[in-house]
Amino acid sequence: MSAVLPAKSLADRLTTLFWRKPKLLLALLITPPLLWLGVIYLGSLAALLLQSFYSIDEFSGMVVPEFTLKTYAELLRPQNYDIILRTLIMSATVTLGSVILAFPIAYYAARYAKGRWKAVFYLGIMLPLWSSYLVKVYAWKLILAKEGILTWAATQTHTNFLLDAALALPGIGGNSLSTSYIGMFLVFTYVWLPFMILPMQASLERVPTSMLEASQDLGATRAQTFRTVIIPLALPGIIAGSIFTFSLTMGDYIIPQIVGNSANFIGMAVYQLQGTAGNTPLAAAFAVIPIVIMLIYLSLAKRAGAFDAL
Amino acid sequence: MRSDQAPLSLKIAAIGGLLFLHLPILLIFLYAFTTEERTYAFPPPGLTLHWFSVAWNRPDIWEALALSVKVATAATALAMVLGTLISAAMAQARFFGREQISLLIILPIALPGVITGMSLRSAFGLMDIPFSTLTIILGHATFCIVIVYNNAVARFRRLSGGVLEASADLGANAFQTFRYILLPNLGTALLAGGMLAFALSFDEVIVTTFTAGQQSTLPIWMLEELIRPRQRPVTNVVAMVVFAATFFPILLAYYLTRNGSETAGSGK
Numbered sequence: 001m002s003a004v005l006p007a008k009s010l011a012d013r014l015t016t017l018f019w020r021k022p023k024l025l026l027a028l029l030i031t032p033p034l035l036w037l038g039v040i041y042l043g044s045l046a047a048l049l050l051q052s053f054y055s056i057d058e059f060s061g062m063v064v065p066e067f068t069l070k071t072y073a074e075l076l077r078p079q080n081y082d083i084i085l086r087t088l089i090m091s092a093t094v095t096l097g098s099v100i101l102a103f104p105i106a107y108y109a110a111r112y113a114k115g116r117w118k119a120v121f122y123l124g125i126m127l128p129l130w131s132s133y134l135v136k137v138y139a140w141k142l143i144l145a146k147e148g149i150l151t152w153a154a155t156q157t158h159t160n161f162l163l164d165a166a167l168a169l170p171g172i173g174g175n176s177l178s179t180s181y182i183g184m185f186l187v188f189t190y191v192w193l194p195f196m197i198l199p200m201q202a203s204l205e206r207v208p209t210s211m212l213e214a215s216q217d218l219g220a221t222r223a224q225t226f227r228t229v230i231i232p233l234a235l236p237g238i239i240a241g242s243i244f245t246f247s248l249t250m251g252d253y254i255i256p257q258i259v260g261n262s263a264n265f266i267g268m269a270v271y272q273l274q275g276t277a278g279n280t281p282l283a284a285a286f287a288v289i290p291i292v293i294m295l296i297y298l299s300l301a302k303r304a305g306a307f308d309a310l
Numbered sequence: 311m312r313s314d315q316a317p318l319s320l321k322i323a324a325i326g327g328l329l330f331l332h333l334p335i336l337l338i339f340l341y342a343f344t345t346e347e348r349t350y351a352f353p354p355p356g357l358t359l360h361w362f363s364v365a366w367n368r369p370d371i372w373e374a375l376a377l378s379v380k381v382a383t384a385a386t387a388l389a390m391v392l393g394t395l396i397s398a399a400m401a402q403a404r405f406f407g408r409e410q411i412s413l414l415i416i417l418p419i420a421l422p423g424v425i426t427g428m429s430l431r432s433a434f435g436l437m438d439i440p441f442s443t444l445t446i447i448l449g450h451a452t453f454c455i456v457i458v459y460n461n462a463v464a465r466f467r468r469l470s471g472g473v474l475e476a477s478a479d480l481g482a483n484a485f486q487t488f489r490y491i492l493l494p495n496l497g498t499a500l501l502a503g504g505m506l507a508f509a510l511s512f513d514e515v516i517v518t519t520f521t522a523g524q525q526s527t528l529p530i531w532m533l534e535e536l537i538r539p540r541q542r543p544v545t546n547v548v549a550m551v552v553f554a555a556t557f558f559p560i561l562l563a564y565y566l567t568r569n570g571s572e573t574a575g576s577g578k
Contacts, residue, residue, distance in 0.1 A: 015484040041418055042414070048429040121328070126560065134529050
């Protein structure tokens, strides 16, 4: 008896080949995306690094494509050094502010929200996270404007003196909220807050209730439980969130441009140097700073176990 | 039991935090109707629908919108193909360099946008590539891959290898298995990933300013208005449109995946 098998199609033969050589299938799957990321993304990063070792001819304004460390030395000039310091202080303050604001939301969502409230909290955090960055910044421009809703609310509640006192603070105050560091801090914190809540919530969800009960049974007050049980267990999530808030603040150049007293930040320096100033090497050197800081930050975070919380 | 009840202060702080996240966005909606043209005065002196018709008749807005849709569609399509391929590879096998590849995938979104933008710009500069719609798409697709990847790889993990083997045992070839088994199972995850990628690309502004040259996408148009305001209420209307264009895909992505263990969106 001869079994009548249909002629093997190309698809069948390929299937056999994939079965015999699974590595071939893997290579076929992974090559196009790897080429894309490897060539376009890593290639671009390499180009950036390369440019940062070039310098600019002071007379002609042309880029001199020769290896030099001159451009990096320029970063240490007082005005450039100030930009770096200012950016780092702002990033750290925003991170701290986000931790404080995020904690109650994350804790409530992780431990108490049930059923429908769980969904409300989930969407309530997710929608601001994904909704348009620029629209959010714009909304704050409306809020912080001198004639805006905050001033109005202060007048209505007769708390103008608080607002004025805040604006009179030396260094961080200003003419109005939208031209002060306080305003910039508020906008940054608002925009990056969801990035802090999510990892924090994830790590808080893994804190076993039994441990909280044990702590209570052993006579700890709420504050003690919070300090000695909840915070240490939530720390990896907090660090994971801080990676985002720190990195995003450090690289942002839109918010300092729209809100604040036009003091320069790393992101703005990069944008202006490569654009109007045409000094691509210095812009590239500036862009390398966040990369180096983030690499150090990430390796420290990894040691603290923050990646398990992501 | 006492520990099941949230302390009132915590409840107030949590709900206050949620309101803090949402009220500013609602304000945009109010301002789109204001009659005040020059300032951001609150409360608005009057309400009008006038600005919607003004915005409707502005050709520059339509141009920017068309470009944004074009870029987001192309970038999403590219990211869906590349993201699916790489998630299939990452889900099915352990191989040398796997950790490094997963780092490479998240890098475009882990590093600040200004670095991605600046890198692409210096690469285009070194290679003398002129800025065009294509360079915008190139940049957007790069950071959209990770979004599709995140959604697809989670679904792949949940999918048991047994169904694929069963399909092969029943005589299906690799392509039939892909068409009839894999695709229906991955469908909603891919769609959700695509929605989120579209939303992300549609409102991306930081990388775009470095790769766009003279063209403006809708967010770039908005950014220019923010820095040098011309007609503030028109900007409010555009802000509303941008918000809606990202809001609905996100909501849809949530509903597509909410029954799974991996709800879309947690990995921006």
